[in-house]
Amino acid sequence: MNLPSPHWAALFAATIASALPMSIPAAPVTQQHYEQLIHQARTGEHDAALGYLRTLDHGAHRSDGQANRLRDHVLIASWAGLDDEVIDLYQRYAQDQHWTPDMLGAAARALRFRHNWSQAEILYARAMQAAPQDPQLRAGHILTQADAGKLAQAMPLARTWLAQSPDAPLPHLVLAYVQSQAGQDYDAWHTLDLAHARWPDDRQIITALINAMQTIGLAAPALALAASHPGLLDATAHRDLELDAVAGSVRLSSLPARSEAERFDIADRALQRYDTLLADWARQLPETQDAMRRARLDRLDALASRQQWRAVAQEYEALAADAAIDSPYVLRLAGSAYLELRQPEHAIPCFEQALTRLTQDDEERMLAELGLFYALVETEDFERAYAVVAEANRRDARLSIAGQPEPQPNARRLDTQLATDMADLYANATDRAVEKLEALLRRAPGNQHLHIALAESHRARMWPRHAERRLKIAEALAPRDIPLMTGQGLTALELREWRQTDMLAAETLRRDPESWPVKRLNRLFDVYRKAELRISGHRGLSNDSPVSGNGDYSVDAVIYTPPIDYDWRAFAGLGRAYGQFEEGNIGYNWQRAGLERRSRDLWLEGEISRNSYGQGHRTGLRLAAAYDLDDHWQLGGEAALLARDTPLRALRNGIRSNGLTLFARWLGSERQQWRMEVGTNRFSDGNQRYRWTLTGQTRLYTRPHVSLDALWALEASRNSQSDTPYYSPRADLDIAPALQISHILYRRYETVWEQVFQAGAGAYVQRDYGTAATGLIGYGQRLRMHDVFEAGLMVTATSRPYDGVRERETRIQFDLNYRF
Structure with a gap:
């Protein structure tokens, strides 16, 4: 059941009560003194008259003078808004005193303001029997029916009265009130606007029009109208109207039809207005305390429109420290601010508190649920995030909207469906x-x-x-x-x-x-646009490999300049590799410099190097390229004069090589890819090596923090010479499938810390030496931070044969990438 708004209740109390007649007693105790009391009461000073009238026992005498004093008492108490006193007088003296229509009307009005609408209707009906044409009684009767929710009876009565008396302001006021109670706020505004056009100086109409405009969101023109009639509104109502006007401009700043600069300008002007009001009202404390708190709460919306999220969070915390905040809108706004500040742990309780204060059908509820969903996602709580959007998606896809003949699509439900789908992406x-x-x-x-x-x-x-x-x-x-x-x-x-x-x-x-x-x-x-440093290498921990030797290690560092004309980068680097073999040790040092081109579909890199490995200094050249055909296929290759993948043992014996490699990569998605590579190395001792390699990755299992991949590796080679000082099988085939588990230990925005487990078993086939099993186990960790730092460390242990002799190797591999 609709209750009368304070604005309308106050308006009609003043409108009707001010029009009630007041009798002058025929036989006052002291005529002049009594007349003065009545005159003071008419001007709004009720206390003296009521103080005297309360001393009288209205039931002790039956004279006309005493009856008039009872009437005066009832009406003056009604003027003073003392509804309980009016009701008490009615209950005490209604049986033994004759109550005139205006007295009954005052009692009915008091009952109406105390929401005793059934009794108020009865009294209005009695009063109208005696005075059927009294406009105040007629108005009170219709208003009481509207307050009681009997709009089907009140609306035709109000329209009929307006049709009968179009030249009187009161029927317009009554119809507008009934329309407002029926939720027809725009119709009420239209009725009052027409009345204002006819009676532009009527203060009751102007006050009602201001209230109606404020209700439908036209606070700014309502404020302008109030400014043209100083003193019409009391200080509290004027402050409320000021705040509504500023809040309306804040809402304008969020409309997408405007440009960003216009929206920010509107928000900035709203913030300036809030600052002015708060400074002004701070000098009027304590009567402005409530208005100041509301202004500070409303100001959060302006700060949010201006995207000053830190200021939103700080002001919210200050307000919450002063008193508990119950507004779900403010709580949701604070949650959004914490999300923007990347503090989801603080955002979650804000959204949860907002949801406890919102009904299932409230549109604001879906916004709070979406905010809670994203906060949970950012804290990696995917299970709860799924539950939140699942609950939101249970609502109807279409909504019944007043004024629309058919249900309309629920736009917010599409937002929750989108969030559900994006939850899969985030997970x-x-x-x-x-x-x-x-x-x-x-x-x-x-x-x-x-x-x-x-x-x-x-x-x-x-x-x-x-x-x-x-x-x-x-x-x-x-x-x-x-x-x-x-x-x-x-x-x-x-x-x-x-x-x-x-x-x-x-x-x-x-x-x-x-x-x-x-x-x-x-x-x-x-x-x-930053420079880049890359470092990579390995260290043998327990090796005796004929390929890399014992106590081997390698490190390579290269630094890239910031981009030059977008596509180009210069780079320079150096490195060292070392190994111990039966015939002696070798240290291989290199320095290199070159250019890199990175453009759409094409990557190129060319370098010149200076290489030292105990045989003087030699110059090397390298050119690498890769071309993307589409999102799935990439072709590329590399040609090198004095290739750095030449075995260390070959260099130790003065043998160098040149290399050529071609590859094709197919990328299905982040879960599946294959790479096929063919290459050859021409050694200075006349040996020609050919290589074929096929590697791949297939995702087997995926969860938000864990993934399992199958790693495939198939490598074959053939050498034209096998009697060389370095490992050079006539032909071999290495089949090395493995499983890799990746587990995210910690993730917060751009910081990710993960660990990796690898385990594999395969076979190695070497001509003249048969087939033997191979095995691999490894563990590593990787850390990525702030988009500019990435480092990884991996320890692997392998077991495989070389020329029929099983060798075991343990090595640690590392890499680092830093942009500065």
């Missing part, structure tokens, strides 16, 4: 995410957010060209959309479209500098 179930997004997109092909989400899934599957095409389709819907341009920038970065990335990063940063996806794009582009 590493990329294949399922793509399938579900494609199915959802078939049902809503015009939804740009779905295209952008599918493109993100394609990038996760290592299909940047698929993502590029998908975003090109989305571009036709809203080409200047910030999420679209951000997605295009991230895709261009993966495609090595540096100039396009630069343009998109700069444009999105100019338009929306506080957006986290925009910051992310610019961060990654800044990383691309």
Whole structure:
């Protein structure tokens, strides 16, 4: 049942009560003094008159004068808003005193304000029997029916009265009130607007119009109307209207139809207005205390529109320290701020508290559920995240909306369905995410957010060209959309479209500098523009291999300059390899420098090197290239004069080699890939070595923090000479399948720490020596931090034969990549 709003209740109390007549007693105790009391009561000073009237026993006498004093008592108490006193007088004297229509009307009004609508209706009916044309009684009767929820009776009575008395203001006020109680706020505003056009100076109409405009969100013009009639509103109502007006401008700042600069300008002006109001009201404490708290709470929305998330969080914490915050909207806003600040642990309780205060049908509930979902994802709690969006998806796909003949699509449900599909992506179930997004997109092909989400899934599957095409389709819907341009920038970065990335990063940063996806794009582009240091190597821990020797180690370090004209980088590096063999030790040192080109589809690298391995200094050359045919196929090769993969034992004996390698790689997705490589080395001793290699990876099991892959390796070689000082089998075949378990120990945004287990068993076949089993076991860890640092360490132990003699090797491998 609808209850009367404070604005309307106060309005009609003042409107009706001020029009009630007041009798002048025929036989006052002291005529002049009594008249003064009544005059004071008419001007609003009720205490003196009521103080005197309360001393009288209205039931002790039956004279007309005493009856008039009872009437005066009832009416003055009604003017003073003392509803309980009016009701008490009625209950005490209604049986033994004659109650006039205006007295009954005052009692009915008091009962109405105490929500005793049934009794109020009875009294209004009695009063109207005696005075059927009294407009105040007629108005009170209709208003009481509206308050009681009897809108089917109140509405035709109000319309009939307005039709009968179109030239009186009161019927317009009554109809507007009934319309407001019926939820027809715009109709109420229209009724009052027409009345204001006819009676522009009527204060009751102006007050009601201001309230109606405030109700429908037209607080700014309502404030302007109030400013043109000073003193019309009391200080509290005026402060509320001021805050509603500023809040309305904040809502305008979030409308997508405006440019980012316009929205930020509106939000900035709203923040300035809040600061002015707070400074002004701080000088009027304590009566402005409630208004100041509301202003500070409302100001959070303006800060959020301006994307000043740290300020939102700080102000929320200050407000929460003063008093508990029950507003689900404010709690959700605080949760969003903590998410933007990458503090999901603080965001989760905010969203959870908001949900406890929201009904199942509240639109705000879905927004809080989505916020909780993303907070849980960022804390790696995928199980709870799935549960949250599953609960949200149980709601109806269509909603019944007042004024619409048929149920309308529930736009928020699409958001939760999208979140459900993205949950698969975040939980590493990329294949399922793509399938579900494609199915959802078939049902809503015009939804740009779905295209952008599918493109993100394609990038996760290592299909940047698929993502590029998908975003090109989305571009036709809203080409200047910030999420679209951000997605295009991230895709261009993966495609090595540096100039396009630069343009998109700069444009999105100019338009929306506080957006986290925009910051992310610019961060990654800044990383691309940094210099780069790469270090890799290994150390034999327990080896006696005829290939690498005993006590072997190698290290290679290279530094790349920042990009030159986007595509080019110069680099320089040095390295050393060492091994111990029966015939002696060898140390191999090299220094190198060159150029690298990275552009769309094409990667090139050429270098010149200086090599020293106990035979003087020799110059080496290397040229490598790779070309991407599409998202799946890549072709490439490498040619080297004085190849660095020449066995150390060959170099120890003064034998060098030149090499040529060609490869083709097929990439199905991040879960499956194969690489076939053929190569040859021409040794200076006349030996010609040919190599064929097939390697692959197939995902067997995937969970958010654990994956299991099958690693395939098949390598064959043939040498034209086998009687060489270095290991050179006439022909061999190495079959080495393995399983690899990757386990994420810790992940928080760009920081990932994982461990890797490897175990494999295979066979090695060597001509003239038969077949023997091989085995491998390994353990390693890898750390990635802040997009600029990555390092890995792996310890492996292998067992395999060389020339029929089983050898065991234990080695540690390491690599480091740092951008600065």
